[in-house]
Amino acid sequence: MAYRANILINSDAPGAQAVYGAFLDELQELALRDEVQVLMTSGLGGQGVATQGVDAIVYPDSVRYVNLTPDDVARITKEHLLKGRPVLDLTQATPKVTPLPPPAPKEVRVVLRNVGKINPFDIEDYIAEDGYAALANVLTTMTPEQVLDVVKTSGLRGRGGAGFPTYLKWTFARNSPNHPKYIICNGDEGDPGAFMNRSVLEGDPHAVIEGMIIAAYVIGAEQGYFYVRAEYPIAIRTLRVAIEQAREYGFLGKNIFGSGFDFDLEIRMGAGAFVCGEETALMHSIEGQRGMPTTRPPFPAVSGLWHQPTNINNVETYANVPQILLKGGEWFASMGTEKSKGTKTFAIAGKVKRTGLIEVPLGITIREIVYDIGGGILNDKKFKAVQTGGPMGGCIPEQYLDMPVDYESLASVGSIMGSGGFVVMDEDTCMVDIARFFMEFVQDESCGKCTPCRVGTRRMLEILNDICAGRGQPGDIELLETLAKSIKGSSLCGLGQGAPNPVLSTIKYFRHEYEAHIYEKKCPAKVCRALIEYKVDPDLCIGCTRCARNCPVNAIAGAPKEKHVIDPTICIRCGICKQVCPVAAIDVY
Amino acid sequence: MPESSTLNEIIQKYGGDREALVEILRDVSQVAGYVTPENIATIAQRLGLPQSQVHSVASFYSLVNLKPRGKHVIRFCQDAPCHVAGGREIWKTLEQTLGIPFGATTPDGTWTLLTTSCIGACSVGPVMMVDDEIYGNLTPEKVQEIIAQYRAGGGA
Numbered sequence: 001m002a003y004r005a006n007i008l009i010n011s012d013a014p015g016a017q018a019v020y021g022a023f024l025d026e027l028q029e030l031a032l033r034d035e036v037q038v039l040m041t042s043g044l045g046g047q048g049v050a051t052q053g054v055d056a057i058v059y060p061d062s063v064r065y066v067n068l069t070p071d072d073v074a075r076i077t078k079e080h081l082l083k084g085r086p087v088l089d090l091t092q093a094t095p096k097v098t099p100l101p102p103p104a105p106k107e108v109r110v111v112l113r114n115v116g117k118i119n120p121f122d123i124e125d126y127i128a129e130d131g132y133a134a135l136a137n138v139l140t141t142m143t144p145e146q147v148l149d150v151v152k153t154s155g156l157r158g159r160g161g162a163g164f165p166t167y168l169k170w171t172f173a174r175n176s177p178n179h180p181k182y183i184i185c186n187g188d189e190g191d192p193g194a195f196m197n198r199s200v201l202e203g204d205p206h207a208v209i210e211g212m213i214i215a216a217y218v219i220g221a222e223q224g225y226f227y228v229r230a231e232y233p234i235a236i237r238t239l240r241v242a243i244e245q246a247r248e249y250g251f252l253g254k255n256i257f258g259s260g261f262d263f264d265l266e267i268r269m270g271a272g273a274f275v276c277g278e279e280t281a282l283m284h285s286i287e288g289q290r291g292m293p294t295t296r297p298p299f300p301a302v303s304g305l306w307h308q309p310t311n312i313n314n315v316e317t318y319a320n321v322p323q324i325l326l327k328g329g330e331w332f333a334s335m336g337t338e339k340s341k342g343t344k345t346f347a348i349a350g351k352v353k354r355t356g357l358i359e360v361p362l363g364i365t366i367r368e369i370v371y372d373i374g375g376g377i378l379n380d381k382k383f384k385a386v387q388t389g390g391p392m393g394g395c396i397p398e399q400y401l402d403m404p405v406d407y408e409s410l411a412s413v414g415s416i417m418g419s420g421g422f423v424v425m426d427e428d429t430c431m432v433d434i435a436r437f438f439m440e441f442v443q444d445e446s447c448g449k450c451t452p453c454r455v456g457t458r459r460m461l462e463i464l465n466d467i468c469a470g471r472g473q474p475g476d477i478e479l480l481e482t483l484a485k486s487i488k489g490s491s492l493c494g495l496g497q498g499a500p501n502p503v504l505s506t507i508k509y510f511r512h513e514y515e516a517h518i519y520e521k522k523c524p525a526k527v528c529r530a531l532i533e534y535k536v537d538p539d540l541c542i543g544c545t546r547c548a549r550n551c552p553v554n555a556i557a558g559a560p561k562e563k564h565v566i567d568p569t570i571c572i573r574c575g576i577c578k579q580v581c582p583v584a585a586i587d588v589y
Numbered sequence: 590m591p592e593s594s595t596l597n598e599i600i601q602k603y604g605g606d607r608e609a610l611v612e613i614l615r616d617v618s619q620v621a622g623y624v625t626p627e628n629i630a631t632i633a634q635r636l637g638l639p640q641s642q643v644h645s646v647a648s649f650y651s652l653v654n655l656k657p658r659g660k661h662v663i664r665f666c667q668d669a670p671c672h673v674a675g676g677r678e679i680w681k682t683l684e685q686t687l688g689i690p691f692g693a694t695t696p697d698g699t700w701t702l703l704t705t706s707c708i709g710a711c712s713v714g715p716v717m718m719v720d721d722e723i724y725g726n727l728t729p730e731k732v733q734e735i736i737a738q739y740r741a742g743g744g745a
Contacts, residue, residue: 192668193711230615230652231708271615271650274706288610290649349670349711356712387669423669437672447649 003037005081006059011040013054014123014245015069022070023056026077036081053121053241058086065090067121067237069244100357104373108335110343111196111319112359115203120238123245126206132251134325135210139259144174144218151218151321153329155341160186160277160314161389161418161494163340163407169311172301173219176309183216183224183263184286184305184312188270188277190229191390192441194421196345197315199357201228201235204319205242209265211318213251214325216263219311224263227282229270239267274445278493279304279312281447292447293493314419316345337363340406344417350387350424351378360405367401370424381426385509387434389418391441392498394505395431414505416498430527431510432517436464438502442495453496456487460503470530472518477507526588529573533589538563540585547577547586595620596628600635607636610646614653623654659694659701661739663687664718667704671714675728679715682729686736 009020023038053067058076063086065076072090079085100116103109118125126132138147152167173181185208189197200208212224226243228236243265246252254262268286275281276291283305285291304310320342324332333341340362346369349355353375360369366386370376377383385395388405394415396403403409407417425434443457460483463476484500491497507514516522523531536547536556541563548556548564555571558564566577566586578586599616603609613632617624624647633640647653665683666676684690687700694701710716713725717732724735 190706192707193670194707195711231706269612269615270652271611272652272706273650285611286608288606288608288646290646292649347711349714350673355670421669423673425673429673434669434673437669441667441669 003035005036005061007036007038007056007081008041008059009038009054009056015241015248016040016054018070018244018248019054019056019068019073022073023077026073027081030077030082032077032081061086063091067241069240071240104358106360106364106368106372107358108343108361109359110323110332111200111207111316111345112203112357113323114207115199118204120203120205121241123206123242123249126204130326131206131322132210132249134322135213135251136257138214138217138325139257139261144220147214147218147325148174150325150329154324154332155329155336155339156317156320156324156332157340157407158314159316159320159344159419161392161416163417166313166317169301169313170215170218172299173221173309173311176302178309179220180223180308181219181221182305182308182310183212183219183221184279184282184310185212185224185226185318186277186279186282186312186314187226187228187232187235188282189232189315189419190274190277191419191421193349193423194347194390194419196347196357196420198232198235200315200319200345201232202238205235205239206246207319207322208315209239209242209246210251211313211321212265213256213263214321215311215313215318217261219309221311222262222264224265225286225305226265226267227270227276227286228267229276230272231270236267236269243267273447275447275493275495278495281493282312283310290447292449293495295492316420335361337404337406339408344405344420346420346422348374348422348424351381351426351429352376352424353378362406363404365402365404366396369405369422370401374424377424377426381428383424384427384429385425385431387415387423387425387502388421389416389498389501390421391438391445392416392494392501393418393421394501395425395434395509396505397509414501414508416501428525428527430468430523430525431506431513432464432467432523433525433527435503435506436461436468439464439499442499446495446499450491450493450496452487452489453491453499456483457496457499459483460487460500464503467514467517468523468528468530470517470521470528472514474518476518477511477514481507532573533568534566534571534573534575534577534586535589536564536566537585537587540583542583542585544582546580546582550576550580552576596631600632605635607638610636610638610643611650611653614643614647615650618653622658623656657694657698660699661720662701662703662718664703664705664708665691666706666708666710666714666716668707668711670707670711671716674714676715678729679717679727679732682732683717686733 009016020040027033027036056065075087079087114129148167156166157163187197216224226239252264270276273291276285278293279300281291281293300310300312336342343359343361345359347357358373383398385397387395396413396415400413410417439461443461446453446457448454463480466472480503484504487500488497513524516524521531526532543561545560548558553570553572555567556564599613603613617628629640629643633643687702689695689702691702691704710723710725715727716725
């Protein structure tokens, strides 16, 4: 008999059989088995990008679906085959991971070693790079205690920000008597300018999965969750395919490697709340509640997800684990400083010549990152500060350029490692404006549970807004410091405790800029509009009238061939006159 | 959302599981554009939760909309790397060009202007998304051009 539609599935891809089975089940369910034929075929070739995941083409419509998992099949069957509406979001080939540029001389790639090199949609690619070899070794030859020993020797610390020793976290969860236990991977990367975890999830998802399975074996967990922010759809899609393939190969599921150990993984998506990167808030979000932090203790290792013992680590922490088990704790500990071992990924952004993702051994200096790897400041301007650790971090000034980047050193100058944001600022950046900017961010993202964070950050923002608008008063700096102290001391989670850091560090190192705003009503970097003035240099002005003609508020007086003058009471500091002046006679004062 | 069957399908997809509340709300918001008070009542009833709890979760997450959105949604990156790269001018240009402040929708229902946290395109900042399209290396002139293109119906 003639079928009205045919589905061709490429049988070469791992996971194809499961997708095939899912199609048969769904068609059966909808009584379409007589109308639609499902065929396995070797290689679909041709049209579009071959993704090497499970692809399927539906004829006669010639719609190609890419990187399918069995979970996608119900939608395709119901929407496309029953109702005739192709499921467009499953048809687009996921963009290939852009290869990283070759490592700069001082870079060492451990976490990023496979990113851009292997095909993240093909588990075989990962296996060819010693993937899942550490897991096999752990499950067949090592006790959980032996794994803990290796991780302890490595000196690995949490890469999510706080830098808590990983082996200790695992030990606490392992020693908790209650069952079941859970493993969570924190992929709620939300720090401004930080996209290290996204690159790993999109480029080398199996390394993170393998690290999680090893951690689960150590603490005795059978169920794990990936919490990924919904703003990362490609990462989520890549992970879904990777998890499906890992199941197919028996790395997830029952009796992994014949060891009797069972473990499986689920993905949970965030819904756009920065505070959910905080571990207790994240767990509430997985439970389907408002993502608000709760008091610790009890720590998640004792009472976490659904009040059960839970181990939660960041993407980068897990991604380090397989390499440590393969190459040994000593190898990892040979990189870095005395207390901060291994490498760290950073996302360099801001005013440097080369921005982007890097991975460096801890202990490298800020100067090496900015000048040797980042290529120096854009337009060869002067370095002013670097902001590390995201909105809870601080601004580090020029005098610490030769300071090593490690957990302790960063903390000693009022910043944090954080997840790896590294925003470089030059002489044109106003530090008061930057502090105001970060305060706006945390004010917006404060969940509102702790009054000092909810109200205090708003009050700090108001003061900073005033200072930038030229309404600063004597005593404002001291008031900011007092508020900062109480917010730090009386907030439950890292967001509130860290929120004042950008303000405190800029006051500490750039107090003169605050004072210039408040007492002299001047913005030294010429950024804050209320405190700057556009003036025409009478010696340079040729009286061409171009500025006056382009001024949107008619603030410029002057006839042709006459020197022009800007009326500061009318001027809105839009800067158009400066842009259009042919002889650069207009400048900011 | 108009089709209550779609809402039912979404709830069913998650097995009527109250732990999936965040996912259900996000999906409804994505499919229908926003979550209505009637949706909240239905979800509460189906999951066996008080409406107040469903509403408290819905209002907590920024990807769950409780108000209708415009035809095009602009999400402007408000994070530090874009700010340092001149984001402030873009912010002002967007508000001036569309005539609405951030968080608002134009009276004709064409544009909604929102901020977003980092979308990871920092190397081409300042950045904004119009619907699903990312635009980088923005200047005030470029923003006006992009909006004009959409207004002329030529936008992606």
